[in-house]
Amino acid sequence: MTRTLDEWLAYQERVNVRSIELGLDRVRAVWQRMGAPAPARRVITVGGTNGKGSTVAMLEAMLSAAGSRVGCYTSPHLMHYRERVRIDGADADDSLLIASFERIEAARGDISLTYFEFGTLAALDLFARADLDVAVLEVGLGGRLDAVNIVDADVAIITTVDLDHMDWLGPDRDTIGVEKAGIARAGRPAIVGELDPPAGLVEALGRIGARMARAGADFSVERLAGGWRWHHLDGPTLDLPDPALAAPVQYANAAAAIAALHALRAIDAPLAAMDLQAVASIGLRMAKVAARLQSLGGDPVLIVDVGHNPQAARALADWLDTQPGGRVHAVYGALSDKDVAGVMRALGSRIDHWHLAGLERDTPRGLPANVLAEQLALALPQAHFDAHENVSAALAAARAAAKQGERVLAFGSFFVAAAVLAESR
Incomplete structure (x- = not known):
């Protein structure tokens, strides 16, 4: 029987009564049954307590300005489920999502999946079929055991760490920071977006062996009249327009996004020629995300x-x-x-x-x-x-x-x- 998108979403809520079930074994097993194709040539994963959606939006706008074909996965949605999966600047349509859910259902057998895990697999499946240059994946909860973490990110961003979802992630910033550090990979860049990250995050990234770049240490923000300046210790200095997204915190989100692109340029030959000044300026003016001031x-x-x-x-x-x-x-x-x-x-x-x-x-x-x-x-x-x-x-x-x-x-x-x-x- 063919289901509508709304029927599929209702089914996913019934098939596993747990709205949250942390762990990667189940979702990874289904992904492997689906062939586990790479969702894009490069992957950026964005975790943190706050600022994830804004950072994803800025990355999408900047990469699009560079001529890259970009896919973005975010959650939750505001008005319609389609908002969660964006390909080349457009929300995925119902037919694509339905077809992906059908493939997931055929592959999972007796393996249970949560609503979020169905959605994560659908995003990865659709991205893999879309011939993307870069996939930008927002972590849903925590990091280490979040379904998004079945993908090895080329660059990880941890925007902020604060007290939220404490029943799942732990009682303090240090413990939560350890969970969020789990999206990083050994030898690959990990961008830390806040000036005063918890020691637990920094120590965990060190144990993982990630190449850490920290706000205020490796890259910095200087507010100017009519704009701001981004500077990296290894040389680049950019004079940039104010972000279109309101709130003082958006400068930190923008700085982390630019640091991620700077790191990606160093490991990706096609992106090495990116004019970081130009794409950052365009992206800052163009980035939009609903319900952020x-x-x-x-x-x-x-x-x-x-x-x-x-x-x-x-x-x-x-x-x-x-x-x-x-x-x-x-x-x-x-x-x-x-x-x-x-x-x-x-x-x-x-x-x-x-x-x-x-x-x-x-x-x-x-x-x-x-x-x-x-x-x-x-x-x-x-x-x-x-x-x-x-x-x-x-x-x-x-x-x-x-x-x-x-x-x-x-x-x-x-x-x-x-x-x-x-x-x-």
């Missing part, structure tokens, strides 16, 4: 972001600190495994009024608004808030309360961003 316009302006953990909230706070005055009305919803109080404390008094949105109808992991309200009362006792049954109601209330010159900031779970983007079409 995305402005939807209006007055009061509506901003949507997927920041959902304390580190991402600190980045949001830094961005708000650069903005002109005007009250901020937050639309916020979260999942049960997130540090909600940590997110709230990171933003603190920058939020003038919280509109808390229940997500329990969107996903079994969604928190009701009353639970968010309890957390807010503990984290920020003086905060002003209203509780709403869903994102739509919270957004409507925030828009009604906000005056001209103020802003509505909708953030938290991907479910919040998806709902806001759907209503703003």
Whole structure:
């Protein structure tokens, strides 16, 4: 029986009741049954707590500017599953995904796969059939035991390491850093994108034998009037335009992406002639990714972001600190495994009024608004808030309360961003 894409996705959720099942043996066995073809001539894997999606988008834009044929795999999606697999700048269509799922199902036999593992194998399968120059793969969870790690990356990027998914990855930054280091390979470049990485990450990369390049040590960022400068210790210095993606943290993401391309040039003859200054400049101007401080316009302006953990909230706070005055009305919803109080404390008094949105109808992991309200009362006792049954109601209330010159900031779970983007079409 031929299934539609939606039917395939529903089937994948039923066939393995575990949404997360870390480990590579099962997914690698299926990939080997499918022939385990290389997904592209070169592979860049991007892991980290935050900044992965933005870094992938910048890499895609820069490599495309260099004339490379690029495939990108990211997760989760916002509006449609097709967003997860991009080939040469376009989302994979339903028919390609369906055909790949059929091949995976035929190959797996009695081996169980999670929803994410089905999707990872589909991306690798479609990339292998697309004659790509470079595949850019975003790690879903952790690194060492994530399904993406069945592929040996030519260059690995670890953007940041912070406290998230602690039930799966460990209780502190050092332990989490060890897990994220697992995407690196001996003798191959590993780009560390944050200035103060945990010792666990650095030590693990050393044990692996990766050729580490660290932000602030091997490459650096200098902000200039009307742009910024990227410099590498081995010589290259680039004067670049500001990223089109908002937020101060995007300079660090851009710097890591450029460092990865610089490393790739040294090991790939066809890419050695890449004009790094030119492709980086074009890519920075062209890179776009939904719901990363995305402005939807209006007055009061509506901003949507997927920041959902304390580190991402600190980045949001830094961005708000650069903005002109005007009250901020937050639309916020979260999942049960997130540090909600940590997110709230990171933003603190920058939020003038919280509109808390229940997500329990969107996903079994969604928190009701009353639970968010309890957390807010503990984290920020003086905060002003209203509780709403869903994102739509919270957004409507925030828009009604906000005056001209103020802003509505909708953030938290991907479910919040998806709902806001759907209503703003």
